[in-house]
Amino acid sequence: xxxxxxIRVGWFLAWRxxxxxxxxxxxxxVFVMLLTFxxxxxxxxxLVGIVDGISNLYRQQETGDVILKTPVSxxxxxxxSDILAFLKTLPQVKNIAPRYVSSxxxxxxxxxxTDYTDKPNETAAVIVGVDIEGEQALAGVASYIxxxxxxxxxxxxxxxxxxxxxxxxxxxxxxxxxxxxxxxVYPGTKVRVTINGQTREMTVKxxxxxxxxxxxxxxxxxxxxxxxxxxxxxxxxLSQIAIDLNPGTDPGxxxxxxxxxxxxxxxxxxxxTEAIPNGVDEVRRTFQQIGTAISSVGLVVASITIFxxxxxxxxxxxxxxxxxxxxxxxxxxxxxxYMFQSFFYAAVGSAIGLAILYxxxxxxxxxxxxxxPISHAILVAPIAETIPRVILLVVATVIAGYLPARMIVRKNxxxxxxxxx
Amino acid sequence: MKDNNIIIEVKDLVKTYKTGExxxxxxxxxxxxxxxxxxxxxxxxxxxxKSTLMYQMSLLDEPTSGDVIIDGRHANKFSEKEKIxxxxxxxxxxxxxxxxxxxxxxxxxxxxxxxxxxxxxxxxQERAIAALKKVGLEHRIHNLPSQLxxxxxxxxxxxxxxxxxxxILFADEPTANLDRESSKQVMNIFADxxxxxxxxIMVTHEEEYTKLAQRVIRIDDxxxxxxxxxxxVRT
Numbered sequence: 001x002x003x004x005x006x007i008r009v010g011w012f013l014a015w016r017x018x019x020x021x022x023x024x025x026x027x028x029x030v031f032v033m034l035l036t037f038x039x040x041x042x043x044x045x046x047l048v049g050i051v052d053g054i055s056n057l058y059r060q061q062e063t064g065d066v067i068l069k070t071p072v073s074x075x076x077x078x079x080x081s082d083i084l085a086f087l088k089t090l091p092q093v094k095n096i097a098p099r100y101v102s103s104x105x106x107x108x109x110x111x112x113x114t115d116y117t118d119k120p121n122e123t124a125a126v127i128v129g130v131d132i133e134g135e136q137a138l139a140g141v142a143s144y145i146x147x148x149x150x151x152x153x154x155x156x157x158x159x160x161x162x163x164x165x166x167x168x169x170x171x172x173x174x175x176x177x178x179x180x181x182x183x184x185v186y187p188g189t190k191v192r193v194t195i196n197g198q199t200r201e202m203t204v205k206x207x208x209x210x211x212x213x214x215x216x217x218x219x220x221x222x223x224x225x226x227x228x229x230x231x232x233x234x235x236x237x238l239s240q241i242a243i244d245l246n247p248g249t250d251p252g253x254x255x256x257x258x259x260x261x262x263x264x265x266x267x268x269x270x271x272x273t274e275a276i277p278n279g280v281d282e283v284r285r286t287f288q289q290i291g292t293a294i295s296s297v298g299l300v301v302a303s304i305t306i307f308x309x310x311x312x313x314x315x316x317x318x319x320x321x322x323x324x325x326x327x328x329x330x331x332x333x334x335x336x337x338y339m340f341q342s343f344f345y346a347a348v349g350s351a352i353g354l355a356i357l358y359x360x361x362x363x364x365x366x367x368x369x370x371x372x373p374i375s376h377a378i379l380v381a382p383i384a385e386t387i388p389r390v391i392l393l394v395v396a397t398v399i400a401g402y403l404p405a406r407m408i409v410r411k412n413x414x415x416x417x418x419x420x421x
Numbered sequence: 422m423k424d425n426n427i428i429i430e431v432k433d434l435v436k437t438y439k440t441g442e443x444x445x446x447x448x449x450x451x452x453x454x455x456x457x458x459x460x461x462x463x464x465x466x467x468x469x470x471k472s473t474l475m476y477q478m479s480l481l482d483e484p485t486s487g488d489v490i491i492d493g494r495h496a497n498k499f500s501e502k503e504k505i506x507x508x509x510x511x512x513x514x515x516x517x518x519x520x521x522x523x524x525x526x527x528x529x530x531x532x533x534x535x536x537x538x539x540x541x542x543x544x545x546q547e548r549a550i551a552a553l554k555k556v557g558l559e560h561r562i563h564n565l566p567s568q569l570x571x572x573x574x575x576x577x578x579x580x581x582x583x584x585x586x587x588x589i590l591f592a593d594e595p596t597a598n599l600d601r602e603s604s605k606q607v608m609n610i611f612a613d614x615x616x617x618x619x620x621x622i623m624v625t626h627e628e629e630y631t632k633l634a635q636r637v638i639r640i641d642d643x644x645x646x647x648x649x650x651x652x653x654v655r656t
Contacts, residue, residue: 009536012529013522020524020565323520326481327534327581328509414482417520 033349044291342401572603
């Protein structure tokens with residue numbers, strides 16, 4: 001079938017048919033192919049992007065590029081001061097956010113509680129003692145403060161609460177059945193913070209308003225020096241050290257460097273990808289599969305569309321197909337002509353799609369993520385995943401173009417010329 | 422005795438069309454032999470079977486029974502590929518409605534079947550231009566069919582047929598859609614081709630144009646009812 005002669009004649013016919021057919025028809029088919037391409041790539045890319053948006057938030061707000069965590073067998077990162085001093089000497093390091101982490105209870109409106117049989121207005125929370133400047137430099141917490149403000153250097157007895165701990169922002173109500181989110185809490189509200197049996201009254205300075213899956217959403221921040229006091233710690237050993245690296249530094253190579261330098265003996269040294277909770281990766285894979293399923297349906301719809309378009313085209317040109325056969329043009333050459341036409345539609349649609357995707361959509365959405373209740377979604381479309389999809393689209397389209405052409409070409413030549421059934 | 426000058430012959434040719442339970446016998450045992458270089462006009466009223474006869478002879482259709490013999494070989498022994506090759510190399514076709522590809526220019530319509538003959542594009546173009554000159558359309562080579570008059574389109578169709586130097590030129594009602602002037606031009610081209618030795622088998626219902634043919638076969642009700650030889654001799 002694919003002899004050089006048939007390809008040559010098929011190309012001769014196809015190129016001229018594409019060039020001289022109605023521009024509206026060509027534009028419409030190419031537009032359908034463009035939409036199919038975007039459906040194939042962008043839908044799954046956006047679904048994955050929702051999860052990657054969550055991952056990005058973890059990187060921005062919690063882990064940085066590399067994070068040092070307390071080993072499972074320890075209560076804190078030993079020799080934290082030495083590690084911090086070492087990190088500050090490394091040229092790859094851009095920002096460092098040292099943290100103390102503890103669990104604790106936050107209680108609000110305790111002064112106005114009159115009936116002690118009522119459930120107290122309290123919640124359990126992860127309380128993070130932060131280095132005020134370091135945390136701002138790494139996580140940019142101030143930009144997430146929706147009510148009130150971020151800490152100022154030297155702040156004392158001040159607290160910042162994540163939106164998922166506050167009733168008016170909480171996504172899905174109470175966190176646990178027996179522990180409520182906090183009610184009537186605003187900047188300036190007094191709350192009681194209890195850690196390790198030590199209770200201190202603090203003032204709400206700000207409320208973090210961010211997406212539900214943001215790592216800051218369910219945390220309480222207080223200045224690190226104050227949390228250390230509440231925990232009764234005087235060793236300066238930290239729970240976490242998040243590190244932002246200078247652009248161009250490979251987090252993997254940097255973690256290797258830290259491990260070789262002995263930091264790994266005192267802390268778990270993880271890149272941001274290693275530190276992302278397992279669940280996020282599972283959700284990512286789930287969304288990827290859903291995206292693939294939706295894209296597959298899109299591909300079938302596009303194939304059927306092209307089949308119908310080529311079938312109608314071939315049917316209306318049945319007489320000419322008959323004439324071509326009558327004057328000695330092989331059926332294979334005619335079929336190849338239709339395959340070339342389908343290839344043209346798919347290739348042009350995909351090329352425009354690629355240009356829109358990588359020239360506009362990916363960089364634009366990356367710079368301006370789509371704000372959704374659970375994530376700041378980006379468009380994930382790695383070229384290595386996109387190219388096989390383009391090939392799949394082109395192959396499906398060429399087959400969808402070939403089948404109807406073959407059906408018409410196989411009909412009796414004279415019947416085709418005379419329009420007989 | 423076998424006549425080596427016979428280029429195509431039909432023997433006891435029968436063609437029956439079946440529509441549901443109804444069978445229509447369009448050709449009822451036709452015998453005809455055409456000599457090399459002969460111009461035959463097949464004439465008859467509408468539905469007489471003249472076009473059907475031509476379709477069987479030109480291998481565009483298969484007879485229900487009987488033989489089509491081309492250069493001494495029985496057509497029912499030809500494979501589909503052989504039929505395509507014969508249509509490409511030995512036959513040329515001129516249809517009533519010109520049958521030009523609408524997206525191809527005049528020259529491209531002629532070049533296309535030449536490419537199928539494995540002729541290089543440049544050489545195919547030379548042959549196409551020569552054929553267009555022959556029909557007086559060398560100034561219209563880059564026009565699309567939609568930019569040509571009916572007569573011009575039919576002349577392009579003739580140029581396409583003769584560019585391949587066919588042994589037999591089949592013409593099915595070539596003047597049916599043309600005005601008188603265009604019809605005359607087309608018939609003059611046929612006359613010129615015939616003078617050069619071209620075998621022509623032409624179906625028509627216009628008596629006037631049969632006068633140019635050497636032999637007129639009259640068909641009625643699927644049978645040859647009359648055969649008339651014109652004294653005009655090819656020069």
